[in-house]
Amino acid sequence: MLAFFIRRTLYSIPVLLVGSFLVFAMVSATFDPTDDLRGPRGGNVDAAEIERVIQAERERTGTDRPLVEQYASWIGGAVRLDFGDSWETRDTVGSRLWRAFGNTLQLIGWGILISAVLSVAIGVYSAVRQYTISDYLLTGLSYIGIAMPPFWFALLASQFMIFTLPNLLGTDKFLFISGLHSPGKSGIFNLDYLQHLVLPVATLTVQIIASWSRFQRASMLEVLSSDYVRTARAKGVPRRQVLYRHALRNALIPLVTVMAIDIGLLFGGLIITEQIFSIPGMGRLFIGSLLDGDNPVVAAYVLLTAVFIVIFNLIADFMYSVLDPRIRLS
Amino acid sequence: MIRQRKRSLRLVAGALTLALVAAACGGDDDDPKEGDGDTTTTAAAEVPEGGELVIGAEQQPDCMAWILSCAGSSWGYWSANVHTMPRVFDTVKEGDAWVAKASALVTAEPELDLSDPAKPVVTYSINPDAVWNDETPVSCDDFEFTWRAVAEGDDVYDPTGYTDIESVDCPDPQTAVVTFSKVYSGWKQLFGGGYGIHPAHLLDGKDMEAEMASGYSFSAGPWVIESWEKDVEWTLVPNENYWGEDTAKLDKVIFRLQADTSAQFTAFKAGEVSVIYPQPQIDAVEQIEAGIEGAKSEYSANTGNLEALWINNAAFPFEDVAVRQAFAYSINRDAIVEALFGPLGVERPMHTLNPPILSEFADTEAWAGYTQDLDTVNELMEGAGWARNDDGFWEKDGKQADVEIKSTLGNRRREVTVTELISQLGESGFNVTFNPQDAGALFGEQGPAGDFQVALYAQVLTFITTGQCNLFCAKNIPSEANDNAGQNWTRTDIPELDEALEALDATLDEEEQARLGKQADAIQAENMISLPLDPLPNILLWSDTVVGPVSDNPVLGPFANLSQWGLAA
Numbered sequence: 001m002l003a004f005f006i007r008r009t010l011y012s013i014p015v016l017l018v019g020s021f022l023v024f025a026m027v028s029a030t031f032d033p034t035d036d037l038r039g040p041r042g043g044n045v046d047a048a049e050i051e052r053v054i055q056a057e058r059e060r061t062g063t064d065r066p067l068v069e070q071y072a073s074w075i076g077g078a079v080r081l082d083f084g085d086s087w088e089t090r091d092t093v094g095s096r097l098w099r100a101f102g103n104t105l106q107l108i109g110w111g112i113l114i115s116a117v118l119s120v121a122i123g124v125y126s127a128v129r130q131y132t133i134s135d136y137l138l139t140g141l142s143y144i145g146i147a148m149p150p151f152w153f154a155l156l157a158s159q160f161m162i163f164t165l166p167n168l169l170g171t172d173k174f175l176f177i178s179g180l181h182s183p184g185k186s187g188i189f190n191l192d193y194l195q196h197l198v199l200p201v202a203t204l205t206v207q208i209i210a211s212w213s214r215f216q217r218a219s220m221l222e223v224l225s226s227d228y229v230r231t232a233r234a235k236g237v238p239r240r241q242v243l244y245r246h247a248l249r250n251a252l253i254p255l256v257t258v259m260a261i262d263i264g265l266l267f268g269g270l271i272i273t274e275q276i277f278s279i280p281g282m283g284r285l286f287i288g289s290l291l292d293g294d295n296p297v298v299a300a301y302v303l304l305t306a307v308f309i310v311i312f313n314l315i316a317d318f319m320y321s322v323l324d325p326r327i328r329l330s
Numbered sequence: 331m332i333r334q335r336k337r338s339l340r341l342v343a344g345a346l347t348l349a350l351v352a353a354a355c356g357g358d359d360d361d362p363k364e365g366d367g368d369t370t371t372t373a374a375a376e377v378p379e380g381g382e383l384v385i386g387a388e389q390q391p392d393c394m395a396w397i398l399s400c401a402g403s404s405w406g407y408w409s410a411n412v413h414t415m416p417r418v419f420d421t422v423k424e425g426d427a428w429v430a431k432a433s434a435l436v437t438a439e440p441e442l443d444l445s446d447p448a449k450p451v452v453t454y455s456i457n458p459d460a461v462w463n464d465e466t467p468v469s470c471d472d473f474e475f476t477w478r479a480v481a482e483g484d485d486v487y488d489p490t491g492y493t494d495i496e497s498v499d500c501p502d503p504q505t506a507v508v509t510f511s512k513v514y515s516g517w518k519q520l521f522g523g524g525y526g527i528h529p530a531h532l533l534d535g536k537d538m539e540a541e542m543a544s545g546y547s548f549s550a551g552p553w554v555i556e557s558w559e560k561d562v563e564w565t566l567v568p569n570e571n572y573w574g575e576d577t578a579k580l581d582k583v584i585f586r587l588q589a590d591t592s593a594q595f596t597a598f599k600a601g602e603v604s605v606i607y608p609q610p611q612i613d614a615v616e617q618i619e620a621g622i623e624g625a626k627s628e629y630s631a632n633t634g635n636l637e638a639l640w641i642n643n644a645a646f647p648f649e650d651v652a653v654r655q656a657f658a659y660s661i662n663r664d665a666i667v668e669a670l671f672g673p674l675g676v677e678r679p680m681h682t683l684n685p686p687i688l689s690e691f692a693d694t695e696a697w698a699g700y701t702q703d704l705d706t707v708n709e710l711m712e713g714a715g716w717a718r719n720d721d722g723f724w725e726k727d728g729k730q731a732d733v734e735i736k737s738t739l740g741n742r743r744r745e746v747t748v749t750e751l752i753s754q755l756g757e758s759g760f761n762v763t764f765n766p767q768d769a770g771a772l773f774g775e776q777g778p779a780g781d782f783q784v785a786l787y788a789q790v791l792t793f794i795t796t797g798q799c800n801l802f803c804a805k806n807i808p809s810e811a812n813d814n815a816g817q818n819w820t821r822t823d824i825p826e827l828d829e830a831l832e833a834l835d836a837t838l839d840e841e842e843q844a845r846l847g848k849q850a851d852a853i854q855a856e857n858m859i860s861l862p863l864d865p866l867p868n869i870l871l872w873s874d875t876v877v878g879p880v881s882d883n884p885v886l887g888p889f890a891n892l893s894q895w896g897l898a899a
Contacts, residue, residue, distance in 0.1 A: 032774050049489050056484050057399050088392040090400050090543045091560070099561065155592065162600050178597045183384055183563060183584040278588045278597070280561035288561075288589065292392075 001321070005314060012310040016303065017075070023302045024071050024295070031293025033061045033087040061087055074299065083300035088292045093300045096285060103180060104281035106188065107273065108266050110197060111204040116259065119209045123216020123255075124248060127224060138213070145210025154203040154276045161199060175199055178278045200277040204270065208262065215258055219251040226250075253323045257316045264312030267305055377878045377896035382582040385409075385889070386594045386603035390561065390587045395542035396525045397480050399487045407524055408607075408887030409585045413553035413566060414546075415526020416468055418454060419518050421794060421885035428632065428687050428884055430518045430794050434574050435460050435468065435527075435550075442517060442838055449496065450513055454506040454521070459573045462529050463549045470500035473508070473521055475530035479538065491520050515835055519793040552578045552893035562587060566892075578893040579878070598622070604873040604897075605880075607888045610671065610866050612743050619673040624874050629674040629867040633884040634791035636685040639735070639751075639861040644821035645783045647724075647731050652714035654858040655700075657733075659710065660758035662702040666750055667864040670743060674869070680862035682851050683798070685789065687884050690840075691796045691847035696855035697862055707758045724759040732761045736776065737786040739766045744786055747863075777819040778808045785819075788866070793885060796843050798850065799831040802859065820860055827853045874898075 034054045058064040062073065077084055083093035122142075126135045158177050166173045176182065176196045185192050223229060224247055232242045271283035278284075282301065289297035321327045391406025396415065418440060420433040432439040436454050443451040460468040480492040494514040499507040510517070521527050529548050533541055545558040552572045558564040563586045568578035588594040591608055595617045598606045608614040618627070647653045663679035671677070684692035716724040716731065724731035735751065737744045748764045755762045767776065776782050789801075800806050804823040806816035827850060834846035854860075870888045872880050875898045883890035 030768060035769060035774055049493055053399060053486060053488065060485060088400060089560070090393050090395075090398075090539055096560070158596055162596070173600060176602060177593060177600060178386075178586060178588060178602045179562060182602075183382070183565075183586060275590050276593050278586070278590065278593055280587070284589070285561070 001318075004317075008314055008317070009310075016306055016310070019306055020075065020078075020299065020303045021071055024074065024299045025067060027290075027293075027295045027298050028063070028067055028070065031295055033057060033063055033293065033295070035293055074296070078300065078303060084296045086289075086294055086297050088289070088294045088297075093296045096297060097282070097300060097304060100280060100282045100285040101267075103279055104267060104270055104274070104283065106180065106197075107200055107204055107270060107279065107281060108263065110201050111208065111266070112259070112263060114201060115205045115208040115212060118205070119212035120216050120248075120252070120255070122209070122213035124220050124243070124251075126213070126217040127220035127251075128243065130221060139217075142210040142214050145206050146214075148206065150203050150207060151272045151276060153206055154199070154273065157199055157202055158276075180279055200273050200279060203273045203276070204266075212255060212258065212262075215255050216251065219254045220247065223247045223251040249323070253320060256319045256323060260312045260316035260319060261309075264309040267308040377579050377894060378899055379579045379896065380581050381897035382584060383580050383605070383876065383895065383897060384584045384586055384603045386588045386597055386606040387585040388587075388589055388591070388594060388606075388608060390564065390585075391558075393539070393543040394545050394555070394558070395538050397476075397483060397487060397528070398485050398539060398543070400539075400543065401524075402487055404887070405585075408889055410545075410555055410564065410566070411524070411526055412551070412886050412890055413892060414549035414551045414555060414569075415528070416460060416472075416550040417522030417526050418520075419522050421883055421890075423883075426632075427690055428794060433522075440518075442513075444513075444838070447513070450510045450517075452508045452510075452517060454508065456504040456506065457573075458504055460550060461571060461573050462532075463547075463554055463569050463571045464532075465571055466529070466531050467503065468527065468550050469503040469530075470498070470506040471503070471530040471534075472527050473506035474498040474500065475534055476521060476525065476528045477508070479528060479533075480525060483538070485539070487524070491516055495520075513836065513838065515797060515838060516793065516795040519795060523793055552576055553583070556582070568893075576891070576893040579896045580892075583892060592617075595622070598625070598871060598873070601873065604876050605888075606871050607882075608869055608871075610674070610743075610869055611741075612670070612746065614869060615671065615673050618869065618871075622871065625871050626874055626876075626880070627872075628870045628880070628882055629676070630870070630882045630884070631676050631865045631867040632686045632689075633866075633868055634685045634687050634793075635788050635866060636680060636683065636791075636862060637786070637788040637866060638680070638683060638863050640785045640787065640820050641858075641860045642780055642782055642784070642819070642821055643823065643859055644780060646729065647726070647733075648783060650714055651857055652710045653716075653731070656707045656710040656714075656758070657755070657760065658697075658700040658858050658861050659703045659706045660755050660760060661700075661751060661861065662754055663861075663863060664701070666747060669750070670747065670864060671867060674867045676865050676867050679864050681855075683854055683860060683862055684796075684847065684851065685791045686865065687791065687794055688796060688847070691844045693848040693851035693855075696848075696851040700855075700858070700861070702754070704758050711759065718759055721761070722759060723761045730761060731759065732763070733783050734763050734765050735784045735786060736765050736767050736772055736782045738769045738772060741766075748786065778816075780808070780819065780821055782819075786863070796847055797831070797835050799828075799835050802850075802854065803828045803831050822854075822857075822859045824853060824857055824859070827857070827859075 034057045062070055074084060081094060083097070085091065086093055086096055089096070122138055126138045129135050161175050162173050162177060174195060175198050177199060180193060180196050182192050187193060229242060229247055232246055267282060270281055271287050273279070274281040274284040275287060285297065286301045289301065387405050387409060389403055389405040391401065391403050391410060393400040394406060394410055395401055396411050416435045417433055418436055419430040421428055422431045435457055437457050438455050440452050440454050443453070454473065456468055456470065458467065462468060477492055477495050477498050480486055480489050481495060491514050494510050494512055496509045496511040499509070501507060532548050545555050545564070547554065549569045552569055552574060553566040554569045556565040556567040563584050566583045567581070586603055588597055588603065591611060591613055594606050594608055597603045599622060641648050641654060643649065643654070667679045668677050681697040682692040682694050711724050716726045719725040719730060733755065735748050737748060752762045752764065772785065772787070777785065800817045802818055802820070802822045804818070806818040807821050807823065808816045830846050830850040830853060834843055834850065837843055868882050868888070870880070870882045876895060877898050878895035879891055880895060882888045
């Protein structure tokens with residue numbers, strides 16, 4: 001198994017290198033750190049002085065050097081986890097990523113936990129009650145959830161939970177739309193945090209639950225129709241025991257694989273949720289840096305996201321073998 | 331000195347705000363307009379003390395080292411610089427006009443002494459009461475340090491003007507004598523402007539970036555930066571040692587970053603933030619039109635911005651003035667402006683290429699004659715030897731009047747504008763296409779290189795200083811002679827205009843500046859060098875719980891008098 005992981009890791013290195021170079025090159029071709037110094041301006045400015053400043057900025061950011069040289073310098077630092085400095089804020093890229101990662105991790109942690117519990121429950125329930133009204137209802141809701149754009153859900157949910165529902169109940173609003181805390185507050189074990197978390201986590205999870213519950217239902221149905229489950233029932237094993245000890249464990253295998261892959265993607269994919277709810281996570285950092293043309297941050301973000309995807313793919317393979325001992329990684 | 335709403339310049343390419351200066355826009359566009367609420371303000375004496383105010387900010391400062399190239403963000407200036415860094419000149423409203431007036435930092439209005447025209451001198455008499463929050467007096471050393479830091483720094487946002495200073499002498503700590511090497515007409519924006527005056531005793535010999543980029547604790551203004559949690563919020567608290575009259579009434583002001591406009595409005599409606607200052611994009615205008623309960627609002631069009639169709643006078647088919655004029659007569663600018671900003675009370679287009687705050691120095695009716703008139707279009711084009719081809723477009727010498735309009739990517743308002751332009755210009759025989767560009771490519775490459783026919787973007791002026799020679803004098807057309815650094819991207823080349831603009835730059839007499847400015851406007855309009863388009867009002871919304879003289883300042887920003895604001899009990 002160790003050889004498998006080492007080999008997969010080695011295989012992923014050229015993929016990451018090629019991918020990161022392409023991203024670096026494309027972002028470099030698209031954005032110029034001196035853009036902010038250019039642009040139309042009125043008034044009495046000294047154009048020659050502005051040009052001098054622009055040249056100095058090129059030297060400072062290293063963009064006066066050939067692209068390959070810039071990339072070599074950047075990737076050399078990246079392997080030592082030194083991603084350089086943000087062109088826009090002058091902070092280290094590492095510190096910006098770390099702050100953003102912490103916030104995204106909170107969303108993903110809660111989102112995955114809730115999604116996993118609910119999707120397994122829904123999937124099992126639907127499978128066990130296949131072709132009943134409740135199954136059809138849950139199936140229909142799942143399709144709606146899958147089809148519904150997260151930003152649309154976020155706007156509807158915000159409107160309903162923040163304005164409509166409190167009005168109907170005649171209460172003050174009990175949820176917040178901005179950030180993870182109210183100004184001046186912090187911590188994750190308090191009501192304020194929970195009130196801020198509900199809407200973004202709901203936005204994040206609705207599509208995931210819809211999707212995963214379908215996987216779980218299909219997987220559970222397949223297992224329930226397998227010979228060993230029939231045999232267990234024929235031998236008089238209690239239904240609950242058959243379902244949860246024999247069927248569910250095996251039915252979780254495909255879902256766990258999908259979950260691991262999706263988690264890797266989520267680290268880079270919460271752009272909409274974070275933007276709408278003003279959460280300073282990885283997605284918002286990415287979109288902000290992209291719009292600002294902050295190449296070091298964008299390149300580091302993409303590399304980091306790719307690394308997460310590779311890691312979670314490896315975890316998926318590993319989990320697969322753990323959950324099904326018949327599978328051996330080689 | 332220019333600061334930018336960065337995302338707007340990149341995605342949205344700049345805010346436009348046009349001059350509804352009284353005459354230009356007729357009516358009261360400069361006055362506060364009602365949204366759902368009213369704009370009643372509370373006299374300063376009645377403003378209660380205490381409380382925490384949360385303001386929704388669509389951008390955060392990239393950094394707070396104001397003179398460095400990382401500090402070009404408007405929001406950084408509005409929310410932190412203005413409240414902590416001392417400056418010589420304030421921008422205040424006198425009647426309908428915004429003017430530069432000496433601040434309380436100096437005891438007398440500084441004036442340019444031209445006894446020796448080759449070496450103009452300005453003497454600043456510093457208020458002896460003015461101190462930093464560590465009680466060190468603001469002194470001449472601070473002026474000298476600021477000058478050297480800007481003029482000699484390697485990483486400075488814009489050293490314009492400071493490099494024209496020959497020396498800063500200190501006959502005593504409270505007097506700074508600044509000697510210029512030549513006349514610099516924008517001298518009033520020095521030792522203020524986007525930078526402010528920096529404390530020598532704290533920064534001399536230090537790394538400015540390390541000391542200030544992530545925030546700083548010194549202040550000679552009414553507020554001190556208490557904290558900056560990047561990407562989340564930054565907080566101001568009162569300066570306990572503030573020496574001026576307008577001491578802060580609130581206990582704390584928190585600027586909370588909310589980049590998404592819809593989320594910003596939702597947070598405002600939900601009471602999570604009490605003040606917002608959104609860009610006048612279509613979705614913001616729509617939200618306002620729909621109504622916001624409990625909100626007061628001010629829509630101000632008297633700003634330093636101007637959006638126009640900038641025409642490359644050297645590019646086919648616009649090298650012929652008749653074509654440029656026909657182009658202008660093809661467009662119903664009134665309808666465009668009404669459609670975009672009617673709900674904000676802005677209904678008239680701009681008729682000058684000067685921004686609204688320079689209306690005193692502009693002929694604000696210069697372009698008023700250019701209204702949609704298809705007969706005149708036909709007359710002009712046919713007179714210039716053009717004829718309609720089978721497709722209905724103008725053609726001359728086998729070349730069709732194809733026009734490509736460039737603008738910045740991702741700006742829905744501009745997309746709507748160009749869509750309407752394509753329709754109007756198509757009717758009058760111009761085959762128009764839209765080619766949106768990344769802002770960096772448009773402003774960094776295509777503009778200077780003249781690689782455009784027509785470009786739609788906004789010019790932004792952030793200090794009341796006249797002068798357009800850098801934009802329209804022939805000597806400033808990017809060329810090897812000026813190291814390709816000229817900003818006359820429209821390739822305007824009119825000797826008569828050069829003469830007026832150069833004379834304007836050379837004089838400090840404001841009446842003469844006004845006369846020359848109006849003369850330049852008339853020449854520009856006659857030659858239709860570009861087409862001023864639409865005024866874009868600034869939008870300030872605040873909850874009715876916020877009291878005090880809340881209003882927008884076109885130079886110092888919407889929070890300029892934040893120290894006079896309070897929260898209703």
